[in-house]
Amino acid sequence: MGRTPYWNIDLGILIDLFALPMIVIFFYGMYGHWKRIRQGKVRVNLDLSKSAGKIGPVYLYSLLTKGILGTKIYKKIYTGVAHGGLFWGMVVLLLGTILVFLNVLFGLPVFSGGFNHWFMAFALDFAGLAVFGGILFFLVRRLLFPPERLTEPKSRTGFSPIVLLLGVVILTGFVVEGGRIACNGIDNGSFMGNYLSMMFGKGDEWLTLHRYMWWIHGFLALGFLAYIPYSPLVHLLLVPVNAALADPMPGTKMGLIDFSSFEDEESEEMPVLGAAKLADFSRKRLLDYSTCLWCGRCHEVCPAAQTGKPLSPKGVIITLAECLQDGRVEDDSLIDSLTSEALFCCTTCAACMEACPALINQPKTIMKFRQNLVMERSEIPELMGKANSSLELRGHPFFGTGAGPNDWCKDLDVPLFEEGKTEYLLWIGCSVTYEERAQQIAGSMVKILSHAGTSFGILEEFRCTGDPAKQMGNEFQFAELAQQNIEDFSDLGIKKIITMCPHCYNSFTRHYPKLGGNYQVIPHSVFLKSLLKAGRLSLNRETNTICYHDPCYLGRRNAIYDEPRDVVNSMGKLVEMPRNRNESFCCGGGGGNYWAEEVGTRINQVRAEEALGTGADFIATSCPFCLLMLTDGAKKFTEDQKIFDIAELVALQLEER
């Protein structure tokens, strides 16, 4: 026997009529979101890669995995399962409701046979239970045991009412089902309904209760639907959109700024550099702010927020979200309310965007503000300002360095790059040139390359890639330096570059191509791995334990995790820190913060402690900034020198032979 829709209900069709205004309210709410997001700048990325699985601006794969399957949310397993139960349960229930409608309208035979048994009865009950379980988890956690990430800097209101509402919808649904079964007899598969019906017993009062509950359930369910766009649950629609539109390349990329309109005397309107108010951001960024759930996963992994600095990525995004909600898109006091102190604390490590289940690009927003502070307002912390000036004046940011440009190679025999003869340019970079500790990396690399018989050479004179300027927000300075480098490289016919610094690597691969500089760039860790593979370098696997620290600009930003580990593994036993690979914790030196007077706990000490805590004999990294920061950080805990670049460890083995 099948179920009869609108059993026990008079004028049940009215609920369908009621659905119409609710749908209108729903779409009006969604239109409100679009109206707010529309206020952003239309930014069309011209060099959009025509990658596979991309239709128009939509990255299908991301949409499917991160957007719909919500893969990132399962990083936290309890929350993930609860969320999965709630979301997928609702999807199944929605499907069931649609099927009921189809049955009513077109007589689709859903209430019969195995389909009724397994789907309409069992699956829907199970889904209802999963949703209810999820609701309970979220309510208990949010109201009774909220973790810090939810409450800092503040919690989002509005979750509990709609989640409660949903709970009532589910409960009334079960009651309606139970009432129906109580009166009509056991429905195989509806285990919840059957169970409840047994509690109800038979009676006329159940018929009345069923009738009332049916209407309440119907109205509330539609009300819930209409309420979604006005509540935090709107993320269930916005996250997939945000995921579909987010560039899946790891790390944040700052596009180029066209400075030519400043050159043009006739030009009336000069573009705003960076962003000071919401209207300066692109629509994608405003979508970011609308999408944010305030879940605080970014806050939890942010090296600044976790060491007592005034910056919280969540804080930034929610301030913008509130500002957008209030319609203050032209309010340029926004940047001041965020404070430049906080904005300059960002190490651009991208841990926040890696953790974000909603695919928000927090670093890009922060960087846009920095660009505005530096290039429009001359606002920059003093030491970063000095580094910037030094970049402008000397082509390197290491003001006050005790090293001359050729000190690092004074005891070495290093060939110069010769056009047409040399294959690889060994790009030294500024920290390796001007910081004594980091100079060892270049020495080691020269030894290794000579040993392996690689055709390499260095530049006679060089300047910084511009990365520190870019990360501090001085895009203009970056462009000047990059253009000069690109000219120098083309004069020498340079095509292949080996870098020792991930920041240089990132600049060359991400930013130089847009300025016309296209090279094959190989980080030294990857190059070492290829030498090992080709048998041009052989290492002994010793009993030492070596812990590897992932530099943000090599790992999270460029997804190079395995090659350095392979190199480490061929010298000793690799051990991992609790936070490794894409969840690695920054050394504290990124984003120009190498030149910062840190407030709060020092990030490098936190990370050095974590590394030393593994008890490894050596701590390896593959970034000179990480090397310098961690070496400094480790001093608090040990007098031994334990931190090395992987090239130093390789060279050490070569020497010992």
Place this chain on the structure above:
Amino acid sequence: MKTLIIEMIEPKRLGELVTVSREFCEQPDMVAVGAGQIPGSFGKAYQVADTVAANLVSDLASLILKEGYEIVLLTASTLGSGIAAPLSVKLSAPVVSEVIGIKPDLVVERPLYGGKAVATYKLNKMPAILTIRRKYFEAADLQGFTDSSPLSIAEKKVALIAEKEEKTEGIPLEDAEVIVSGGRGIGAAENFTMLQDVADLLNGAVGASRGAVDEGWVQPTQQVGQTGKIVAPGVYFAIGISGASQHLAGIANAKCVVAINKDEEANIFKRARFGIVSDYKKIVPVLIETLKEEA
């Protein structure tokens, strides 16, 4: 040669100028700027109450012409540099500032390029004006007092409204000729009082490496190094400081680094002029004692 010293009544500064004056004459004359008794014995002494350099230039020029002084000595101080250059124009006299060495036949030395080079000059005309860099000449012992006659000021261009004395402990690190710095090796905040004692006895300032600042033992304003103050003292005591390059960058222009460190491998010894491989707790207290005895 007839020599005139123009200086505040401040025994050390005056003493250094008297030492320099002996290269040129037996007994110099003196214009004392400010109030008080003039220590030491001078041929003639004048005194002017106004301490604003700009107000003194005209009348000093007249005095120098009238008395026929050949050498005019000042310290390279706020007062001295305020007087020397305008005075040289007024007298069409040569002026050499920041003199650090005097040789026979009116040959003087002064540093260039932040002390990275030293230039030697010969003075070809009298009168000549020299401002002397502090701490390069030992201060002469000033015996007795000299009576003065007043020097009147014709025109007051600039009025002095107020003067603010800063306590000696507030010698800015950048200006200190002696800096006693401690690092993580100091071990505890209270041990910095020991460094303060040395600094007080040498009229210097206390600095610190980032390690010590990180530990919260000293104020961040006392941090020396790339991310702190860049200093250029005559003597820099690095006590319990390992000598990270960021720290060395801050003391690149220190003339003499004295390193006291337990670890003989410490990088700081590469930069040091004098090194003592020892626990600082053994050396510093006796250093304080010795300085106290000598004072």
Place this chain on the structure above:
Amino acid sequence: MHIVVLAKVVPDYEVPAGDFELTNSRAHSRYKRMMGLYDENAIESGVQLKEKYSASLTIVSYGIKADIQVLRKAVAMGGEKLSLVLGGSDDPNVIAANLKMAVEKLEDVDLILAGQQSADMDRGIVHGMLAEMLGFAFIPQVAKIEQEDGQWKVIQNTESGSSELKFGGKAVLSITSVPENVPRIPVVRSIFAAKKKPVVQLPEIEGDAMPVDELSVDIPKMESVCEFLPTEDDPAETAKILLGRLREERLI
């Protein structure tokens, strides 16, 4: 109100001692050329005054034509125009006379700011000489400037603290470096605007050189070898030796 800031382009003042070398008694030409730090402090002070009192600000320099490119930064920081006297003398008298000529061409100058010393010759006397040549008052080591009742009120740093001075006439102030005048990084639109600001190039006038001969310029030998003092015996002996050696070298 018209404020002039003097700026000089010098070789990189941060070249580490170990890498420093001379050619023809001057810093090697391989070093990058830039404005001295004190000059930038003076420019920053000037720009702040300009912004506060709606003054006009002119950058005046003495140097070579290639310096214009470097001095654009001064204009970008907030200067309105640049006046450069073309010349290559190192003589303070000659430089001061040429600066005087440049300032007089500007006519209505009220206040002249200069870094307390250039970062090459480190003399700190040219601005004082210029003041006397112009008949302006000269006040060195100025940390703060403001206007009060039509007069200038300045804070002058002294060895023992500071003095507050007040004057009504025209003056040359040498500016010292304080947290308040950390030079700003010019904003991008100013950098572009600076490229179009007027540059007046003036031919050098002949001035009387100061009657002083430069005999030589040398790089003092840096004792890079550390002298380890004996520590085995008596710490008091070590302390005495140390103090003795420091006195010998006139360091304390």
